[in-house]
Amino acid sequence: MKKLTEKAAKENKLSKNEIIELLINENPFLFKLADKIRKQTKGDAVHLRALIEFTNICKQNCYYCGLRCDNKNVQRYRLSIDEIIECSVKAKQAGYQTIVLQGGEDAFFDTDKICKIIKEIKKLDVALTLSIGEKSYEEYKAFKDAGADRYLLRIETTDKELYQKLHPKMNFENRIKCLYNIKLSGFETGTGCLVGLPGQTIESLAADIMFFKELDADMIGIGPFIPHPDTPLGNENKNNFDMALKVMAITRLLLPDINIPATTAMETIKPNGRIIALQSGANVIMPNLTEIKYKSKYELYPEKNNSNINGEEETIKVIKEIESIKRTVAVSKGYRHDIK
Numbered sequence: 001m002k003k004l005t006e007k008a009a010k011e012n013k014l015s016k017n018e019i020i021e022l023l024i025n026e027n028p029f030l031f032k033l034a035d036k037i038r039k040q041t042k043g044d045a046v047h048l049r050a051l052i053e054f055t056n057i058c059k060q061n062c063y064y065c066g067l068r069c070d071n072k073n074v075q076r077y078r079l080s081i082d083e084i085i086e087c088s089v090k091a092k093q094a095g096y097q098t099i100v101l102q103g104g105e106d107a108f109f110d111t112d113k114i115c116k117i118i119k120e121i122k123k124l125d126v127a128l129t130l131s132i133g134e135k136s137y138e139e140y141k142a143f144k145d146a147g148a149d150r151y152l153l154r155i156e157t158t159d160k161e162l163y164q165k166l167h168p169k170m171n172f173e174n175r176i177k178c179l180y181n182i183k184l185s186g187f188e189t190g191t192g193c194l195v196g197l198p199g200q201t202i203e204s205l206a207a208d209i210m211f212f213k214e215l216d217a218d219m220i221g222i223g224p225f226i227p228h229p230d231t232p233l234g235n236e237n238k239n240n241f242d243m244a245l246k247v248m249a250i251t252r253l254l255l256p257d258i259n260i261p262a263t264t265a266m267e268t269i270k271p272n273g274r275i276i277a278l279q280s281g282a283n284v285i286m287p288n289l290t291e292i293k294y295k296s297k298y299e300l301y302p303e304k305n306n307s308n309i310n311g312e313e314e315t316i317k318v319i320k321e322i323e324s325i326k327r328t329v330a331v332s333k334g335y336r337h338d339i340k
């Protein structure tokens with residue numbers, strides 16, 4: 001295993017079978033090497049991205065997600081444009097250099113409104129990431145032209161059959177098309193997958209990693225699947241941390257210079273999950289700056305949000321965590337190709 005891991009780090013390449021080997025076998029060296037590569041390519045500075053969850057209204061019905069439209073136990077909300085800008089100003093004042101606007105697929109926020117918000121936020125001299133789902137090429141292009149810098153759209157799984165089962169109103173080919181359109185529009189492109197979905201195989205996780213490489217994604221977010229009781233998958237297995245960490249570490253070996261977050265889902269299912277991820281290949285954290293009154297309602301999965309702590313407290317907590325492992329907080333905007 002050690003040899004195979006070293007080869008992966010040297011050549012940034014693995015066959016599907018080799019990835020499967022790494023996923024199946026116990027191999028603490030994998031995490032050590034992913035950490036070493038992260039240090040070489042990205043340095044010790046951790047990039048903080050301020051996450052603003054601006055609408056939990058979603059027309060989609062993803063089987064795993066607490067915000068799916070069939071879940072009637074959610075109090076739905078959307079921030080006003082003024083609230084979004086106010087929250088972004090606070091993030092900027094707190095030192096953030098990237099704002100991430102994330103929301104469900106909410107038709108209220110049409111292209112004009114999103115472009116207006118983009119232009120306002122860009123006045124703050126920050127990098128802006130959008131995570132608002134599937135759109136047409138024209139819409140992505142309009143967002144880019146309005147000044148947005150990055151776009152996140154997880155493929156979730158590259159197993160087409162599983163994808164179709166879990167996303168009743170969506171289409172796998174369209175998802176892929178969206179990702180290539182995002183790239184074509186000039187965005188730094190982020191994708192990623194869920195790990196531990198019922199019916200998901202090791203082979204398909206290996207294919208997910210191959211897909212990240214093929215797309216040459218700039219950011220990859222890996223989330224362990226966490227069952228939400230108000231969804232059809234509420235009773236499924238939730239011990240997915242270790243496998244998610246492996247998928248993340250292998251991704252670091254194959255795409256050494258990309259941005260990889262220690263995801264909130266990792267922190268949610270494992271105490272210190274975020275620190276473990278930062279020491280296994282990750283170099284980004286996305287603290288949640290959504291106002292307390294809203295963030296408990298953005299429940300993709302249970303216990304997602306530290307709902308009783310506000311954005312300022314969350315920022316302090318994250319910085320302390322970073323310093324506790326002798327890392328620093330980055331001072332640049334943190335594009336993929338920024339010089340270290």
Ligand code: 5AD
Binds near residue numbers: 064066156194265
């Ligand atoms: N467990 C973990 N992650 C989830 N997401 C949605 N539902 C869950 C869940 N139950 C993730 C999806 C989506 C991102 C915003 O949240 O991968 O892309």
Ligand code: SF4
Binds near residue numbers: 061103
């Ligand atoms: Fe909507 Fe995203 Fe949840 Fe799917 S994962 S239901 S698109 S918020």
